[in-house]
Amino acid sequence: MVIQKKLNHYFLIFIIFLLPFLDFLKNNINETDIIIGKSFFFLILVLFLFLLLSVCAIKYFLKNASFYNIFLIIIVVYWLFFKHNFLKSSLNNFFNKLGLINFEYTSEISLLVILILSFCVTVLIYKNNFFLKKFIFIFFYLTFFMTLAQIIISNLKLNTNTTNSNEMNSINFVDKLNNEKKNIYFFILDGMQPIKEFEDYYKLSLKEFLKYTENENYKYIDNTVNFYDNTTQSLSSLFYLGKILNKEGELKNNKIVMYPTLLKKNNKSSLIRILNNLGYNFKMIGNFYAYCPKFNLKYCLNDNETKMVDYYLYINFFKQTPLIQIALNLGSFFKFDYNKYFFYTLNDGIGRLINHLKKDSIVYKYNKPTFYFIHHMSPHRPYITNEDCSYKYYPGKINYEGYKAAYLCNLKKIEKTIKFLNIFDPDSIVVFQSDHNWEMSRGTEARKNIFNLLKIDDNCSIDHKVNLNNSNTLRLIFSCMTGNNPKFINN
Secondary structure (H helix, E strand, C coil): CHHHHHHHHHHHHHHHHHHHHHHHHHHCHHHHHHHCCHHHHHHHHHHHHHHHHHHHHHHHHCCCCCHHHHHHHHHHHHHHHCCHHHHHHHHHHHHHHCCCCCCCCHHHHHHHHHHHHHHHHHHHHHCCCHHHHHHHHHHHHHHHHHHHHHHHHHHHHHHHCCCCCCCCCCCCCCCCCCCCCCCEEEEEECCCCCHHHHHHHHCCCCHHHHHHHHHCCCEECCCEECCCCCHHHHHHHHHHCCCCECCCCCECCCCCCCCCHHHCCCCCCHHHHHHHHCCCEEEEECCCCCCHHHHCHHHECCCHHHCCCCHHHHHHHHCCCCHHHHHHHHHHHCCCCHHHHHHHHHCCHHHHHHHHHHHCHHHHHCCCCEEEEEEECCCCCCEEECCCCCEEEECCCCCHHHHHHHHHHHHHHHHHHHHHHHHHCCCCEEEEECCCCCCCCCCHHHHCEECEEEECCCCCCCCCCCCCCHHHHHHHHHHHHHCCCCCCCCC
């Protein structure tokens, strides 16, 4: 009987311990196949061992205290800390209703509430309060089974109502040539303005860069205008090879899923469907905004799926607690540079691609043809590169010197990539384009002007009357590859 009672006690503790993980799965139900893996179970094990060691350490100093009571206090306080984000959101809603839209201290108030509750729980459990222990037993068992039921029901709905994101049009490319397919490298240089605009503003000449790219059979195309003025809409239209909004600014099709969510496994954009039909792999390198492992590990050009530690997963898990904000504040206090040790590498899509292909050149060079999609987060802010591509931080959203340095660094990276691909994959198709203009653009139309540098098949002629933006460039490439007449879309 005593053994059974102890087992019930520790089973309760384990249930409370698992609740934050179940809540995380429930709140990210569309990503359970991505979340549940080695790194997730490793986190569970490490966190449980940490809590257990904490209990043992406290027990060592409080020899007369009950081990179970100490464990129960630690585990309930642990659960309360994972309610920080919920409390913060509730307080934001409350203050918004009071008209205090920009109230800044909800995070601090939430933490204070949690500390007060933790103190009360600690005192009452330590004093063996019968009512509180009964309440904990009933409350957490109900919460556990309700959360588990919600996950199961949501997962069943997800599987029975799988929504393949239908294309907004029936664009297709029947392969009339059946030629050997070439690798395609599609670089999105986020926020990179056209060369002429850059030259005019900064009073610089980029003739040497243009001369170099021309000698390497690349064509720079002036006056290229994207359909949209922002990343989400521009890259969504790229994946659907056309306009996604009607004249009223609404989605043309309610089944259209926006970038980067469209990368998830249940969504099939026009680009992915076409690549599958033509026998291509699709591989992606993203950035903090569109971090590939968060959306579809199958598409990631890295080995995150085999890693024991997934930092992105852990950051998102602990964002439910005040720990991330505390870590950021401590980092700021001790002058730890997150930009240098985190964003500088993560947002350098071009550098990560070259390093990966160098490392795995044999595997990828002789595999089936691949479409490489690289979302290089520069010269978009944060501005964290010097002109020579070394690290340098330029603060603020509007920073003309920071943008200039990042832009010139990008030109160097483009030249480096061209030299590398000339050796590694000389017959490949290569596209360097931006998704929109720089942050300092004046007006929506100006933000649509983009950088556009291409190397395509010799038999694929470029009509300079055609606006070869992201979508039309893909239409041209696939048309030439398959022997079809290109069907372009006008702005």
